[in-house]
Amino acid sequence: MATYNLKINGKSLEVSADSDTPLLWVLRDELKLVGTKYGCGIGQCGACTVHLDGIAVRSCSVTASSLESSNITTIEGLAKEKLHPVQEAWKEIDVPQCGYCQTGQIMTASSFLSRNPNPDQDAIRNAMQGNICRCGTYNRIEKAVALAAKKLS
Amino acid sequence: MENQNKITFSRRNFIRTSALASGGLLIGFNFFSSCKEAAVPPVDISQLNFKDFNAFIKIADNGYVTIYSPNPEIGQGVKTSMPMIIAEELDVPWEHVSVEQGALDTKNFQRQVAGGSQSIRFGWDALRQTGATARQMLVNAAAAKWGVDASNCSVSNGIITNLNGEAFNYGDVVDEAANLEVPENVSLKNPEDYKIIGKNATNVDMDKIITGQPLFGLDYVADNMKYVSVARPPAFGQKVKSFDASEAKTIGGVSDVIQFGDKLAVLATNTWAAMKGQKALKVEWVDDSNLENTDLHDQELNKILDSEGLDVRREDGNIKKAFAEADKIIERTYESPFLPHNCMEPMNFYANVTEEKVHLVGPIQTPAGTAMRIANLIERDPEDIHLEMTRMGGGFGRRLYGDFALEAAEISNLVKQPVKVVFSREDDMAAGIYRPAIKYRIKAAIRDGKVTGYHLKEAAINSNMYGLIPNFFPAGAIQNYKVESGNYKSNITTGAWRAPYTNFLAFAEQSFFDELAEAIDIDPVKLRLDLLANVKDGEDESIEYSAERMTNTIKLATEKSNWRNTDKGIFQGFAAYYSHNTHVAEVVDLSMSNGIPKIEKVTVAVDCGIVVNPTGARNQIEGGVIDGLGHAMYGDFSFKNGRPQDVNFNTYRLIRIKEAPIVETFFVDNQLSPTGLGEPGLPPAGGALANAIKAATGQILLKQPFTKEMQQRKTDITI
Ligand code: FES
Ligand code: FES
Numbered sequence: 046m047a048t049y050n051l052k053i054n055g056k057s058l059e060v061s062a063d064s065d066t067p068l069l070w071v072l073r074d075e076l077k078l079v080g081t082k083y084g085c086g087i088g089q090c091g092a093c094t095v096h097l098d099g100i101a102v103r104s105c106s107v108t109a110s111s112l113e114s115s116n117i118t119t120i121e122g123l124a125k126e127k128l129h130p131v132q133e134a135w136k137e138i139d140v141p142q143c144g145y146c147q148t149g150q151i152m153t154a155s156s157f158l159s160r161n162p163n164p165d166q167d168a169i170r171n172a173m174q175g176n177i178c179r180c181g182t183y184n185r186i187e188k189a190v191a192l193a194a195k196k197l198s
Numbered sequence: 199m200e201n202q203n204k205i206t207f208s209r210r211n212f213i214r215t216s217a218l219a220s221g222g223l224l225i226g227f228n229f230f231s232s233c234k235e236a237a238v239p240p241v242d243i244s245q246l247n248f249k250d251f252n253a254f255i256k257i258a259d260n261g262y263v264t265i266y267s268p269n270p271e272i273g274q275g276v277k278t279s280m281p282m283i284i285a286e287e288l289d290v291p292w293e294h295v296s297v298e299q300g301a302l303d304t305k306n307f308q309r310q311v312a313g314g315s316q317s318i319r320f321g322w323d324a325l326r327q328t329g330a331t332a333r334q335m336l337v338n339a340a341a342a343k344w345g346v347d348a349s350n351c352s353v354s355n356g357i358i359t360n361l362n363g364e365a366f367n368y369g370d371v372v373d374e375a376a377n378l379e380v381p382e383n384v385s386l387k388n389p390e391d392y393k394i395i396g397k398n399a400t401n402v403d404m405d406k407i408i409t410g411q412p413l414f415g416l417d418y419v420a421d422n423m424k425y426v427s428v429a430r431p432p433a434f435g436q437k438v439k440s441f442d443a444s445e446a447k448t449i450g451g452v453s454d455v456i457q458f459g460d461k462l463a464v465l466a467t468n469t470w471a472a473m474k475g476q477k478a479l480k481v482e483w484v485d486d487s488n489l490e491n492t493d494l495h496d497q498e499l500n501k502i503l504d505s506e507g508l509d510v511r512r513e514d515g516n517i518k519k520a521f522a523e524a525d526k527i528i529e530r531t532y533e534s535p536f537l538p539h540n541c542m543e544p545m546n547f548y549a550n551v552t553e554e555k556v557h558l559v560g561p562i563q564t565p566a567g568t569a570m571r572i573a574n575l576i577e578r579d580p581e582d583i584h585l586e587m588t589r590m591g592g593g594f595g596r597r598l599y600g601d602f603a604l605e606a607a608e609i610s611n612l613v614k615q616p617v618k619v620v621f622s623r624e625d626d627m628a629a630g631i632y633r634p635a636i637k638y639r640i641k642a643a644i645r646d647g648k649v650t651g652y653h654l655k656e657a658a659i660n661s662n663m664y665g666l667i668p669n670f671f672p673a674g675a676i677q678n679y680k681v682e683s684g685n686y687k688s689n690i691t692t693g694a695w696r697a698p699y700t701n702f703l704a705f706a707e708q709s710f711f712d713e714l715a716e717a718i719d720i721d722p723v724k725l726r727l728d729l730l731a732n733v734k735d736g737e738d739e740s741i742e743y744s745a746e747r748m749t750n751t752i753k754l755a756t757e758k759s760n761w762r763n764t765d766k767g768i769f770q771g772f773a774a775y776y777s778h779n780t781h782v783a784e785v786v787d788l789s790m791s792n793g794i795p796k797i798e799k800v801t802v803a804v805d806c807g808i809v810v811n812p813t814g815a816r817n818q819i820e821g822g823v824i825d826g827l828g829h830a831m832y833g834d835f836s837f838k839n840g841r842p843q844d845v846n847f848n849t850y851r852l853i854r855i856k857e858a859p860i861v862e863t864f865f866v867d868n869q870l871s872p873t874g875l876g877e878p879g880l881p882p883a884g885g886a887l888a889n890a891i892k893a894a895t896g897q898i899l900l901k902q903p904f905t906k907e908m909q910q911r912k913t914d915i916t917i
Contacts, residue, residue: 046450063450063471070470074425079417080410082591083469084542085623089847092542120410132408139400139813142821143273144407145414145542145591173855177847179542179592180273181824182817183858 050113054122062109069093069104072119080120080148091176094152095119101156120148123155131155134193142180150176154190158197213331217376222258227328255332261356261369263295272593274876275814278402280321282810286394287329287387290356297402299587318872319779330384339375340366389869398813413589415546415561423616424465426609427472429479430629431460433840434690437486446478456612463609469620487689489840495659498686499637502657508682512668515678520651524643528717532706533901536835537633537695543591544626549606550616556583561590561597568600572607595694599631624845633695634659638706647718652676656683660692663699666742670776674741675729697877700777708773708885712892723756723772743776747805750866755783755803758864771890773882779873781805784882786890795894797859805866806873815875820861822879828853830884834903
């Protein structure tokens with residue numbers, strides 16, 4: 046067990062974890078930031094998506110010990126004073142069913158839109174292809190990303 | 199003779215009120231009129247007791263309303279739609295309503311189950327009655343305060359007014375209302391006056407979901423809780439012989455390893471350590487019974503299909519004669535694999551077994567039954583069991599089975615610590631309670647251009663279609679009709695999977711009808727309509743579907759999809775299916791580019807009675823259709839020596855966004871009682887797709903998943 050200094054949602058936090066512990070479990074079990082979800086543990090489903098310096102990353106597939114110099118943003122830190130436009134869009138389109146995959150979807154979408162503010166349908170679908178929604182809310186995810194793009198511009 | 203079991207539906211018996219210590223009014227009620235007469239709701243909200251009521255309405259002294267919804271939420275939206283029905287009759291603005299998940303009474307209430315798309319259907323009358331009774335109570339209180347007759351008062355949006363133009367907010371009269379008798383004869387609103395029902399209401403947990411607040415079982419933590427990873431036999435038919443936990447125990451965070459039954463539990467201070475601990479266990483598993491292969495299942499199911507004397511589930515007329523006199527006979531065999539549920543949130547449960555009580559928390563579709571099983575398992579008085587439900591990251595039938603909750607309770611009982619059992623994805627897929635592999639053989643007789651005989655045989659692993667299914671379409675529509683079933687008992691655990699049996703049966707039948715239409719040389723939609731015209735609703739009480747409603751649903755789907763009238767290059771496939779009391783018709787639009795079919799769109803028509811929450815209803819249909827297409831295309835799951843061959847999403851393929859077509863949903867407009875939506879969208883999807891592929895390529899698909907079958911025939915498909 047070692048101690049690491051992580052910058053999460055703008056705060057500096059000291060965490061202790063084994064060096065091979067994925068960021069996902071440090072967030073969930075150590076820091077109780079449970080908005081980041083576990084779905085597969087092998088980078089296949091996107092439920093665990095967070096931002097490292099603004100880039101969407103699967104937190105199940107990076108170790109916390111390697112991230113001392115990164116700015117980590119989780120779903121809990123995405124909204125500043127008010128909801129992020131992606132969250133607003135998610136609400137307007139009424140995307141979730143069970144809701145479990147949605148934080149990961151939102152993190153993927155928000156990172157994508159920050160680099161690609163004017164995506165067409167294909168670009169949206171390509172960007173979201175790594176996030177599984179077992180409930181099949183894909184039509185709405187697509188609409189919500191398009192709406193969020195409008196809100197951001 | 200008098201019926202001893204007859205229950206009088208008396209409002210006095212199912213609603214009680216009390217003033218709250220914190221101010222406001224609490225109304226306790228029970229949908230299913232099974233509550234005890236003497237039941238009194240608590241005056242202190244913190245002591246909400248679900249022994250006597252399974253749902254509560256709190257009206258605060260500012261008029262704001264909290265509804266404690268009794269049904270667990272698995273994603274079908276009942277946590278939003280059921281309170282909408284209460285709020286409608288209560289006549290409060292929806293913005294003034296908040297909804298919370300109720301806890302559980304393990305003893306008194308049977309139907310606190312999310313499954314079977316039945317929540318709304320069962321709740322409809324009771325929820326409206328409850329809301330209307332509460333509204334009348336408040337009106338009576340206001341009338342008494344003014345000294346006027348209640349019939350001279352009216353209500354709108356939580357404001358009661360009298361003829362003199364005076365007004366009270368609901369909050370102004372809650373104290374008085376608490377002391378009044380519960381009114382007996384309340385009138386329900388006319389559906390034309392609905393202000394909430396029929397309008398879009400966003401999921402009530404929306405803000406919590408999109409900001410990542412703890413909601414799900416996996417998010418639950420308690421002080422001193424140990425995370426537990428369980429090693430289960432890797433193959434069905436094995437048990438543990440011996441194990442060596444020494445290496446596992448050296449992992450930082452692992453505190454203990456124990457055996458319980460044929461499983462080993464690794465306890466740790468965090469999930470990662472527990473999962474690592476499980477991997478580090480050295481276990482010798484030995485064979486306990488047969489280790490089965492998919493090939494064996496295949497052979498056994500074929501044997502059943504080839505045999506005579508299966509269980510006859512329905513028989514009309516004389517099929518022997520129909521086949522003997524037929525001009526033409528068509529026979530097909532359809533095959534499907536086992537399927538895991540793959541809820542996005544893996545199975546998990548918290549348990550803390552102490553001398554005083556048994557505290558359980560987690561995502562479960564059958565809380566009452568599971569609590570009873572736990573009481574039996576650890577030999578405790580059911581009164582000691584306190585089960586809290588969390589939101590569920592998907593159910594699809596998997597969370598009807600409390601195996602994971604029983605494991606947690608058993609472990610906590612042994613170690614005397616609070617524990618949370620967490621399945622990894624691999625655990626979740628390998629320790630499933632799968633949709634069983636099934637085969638159907640359908641044979642039809644045609645004479646003079648009419649379908650005169652229909653014979654369906656079902657061969658399934660472990661169990662067969664439930665009793666109502668043989669009475670679904672085309673029962674009643676074909677004079678000579680027979681359904682038979684048989685099964686092969688396997689040691690692989692199987693159970694309900696979204697729209698049990700019909701999830702595959704619909705594909706088989708709906709593809710078969712397309713072939714029948716071709717054989718008779720009529721339009722496939724026309725074939726269905728002609729068959730439905732043979733059925734008079736109400737004539738045969740055993741028939742489950744309504745021919746009239748199905749006909750209207752089909753017409754709506756064909757109209758909205760421009761059936762057989764679309765742009766050049768679009769190939770259409772049709773399917774219609776009744777299940778879970780809802781009638782659904784679907785049209786798949788497919789295009790071909792360079793020989794590869796692509797699904798462009800699915801048009802869906804649905805008759806589910808009154809649509810309580812259109813946005814939620816559409817969401818269910820979109821999800822059901824995409825789920826149905828995804829599993830028909832990709833769902834493949836096989837066993838070798840009792841071991842599942844896929845345990846994670848790297849090899850087990852689920853549908854993703856690029857493969858998901860646009861789904862357009864239309865509802866048949868009527869004012870009939872609402873029926874379920876969680877499941878009925880799924881069954882027709884596979885058949886509609888198969889029929890569209892047939893229209894585009896001429897290929898007849900008999901086996902799921904389609905990708906595999908098409909690959910074997912050297913064609914590719916993307917959707
Ligand atoms: S949990 Fe990380 S991608 Fe699935
Ligand atoms: S909303 Fe349930 S998995 Fe996406």
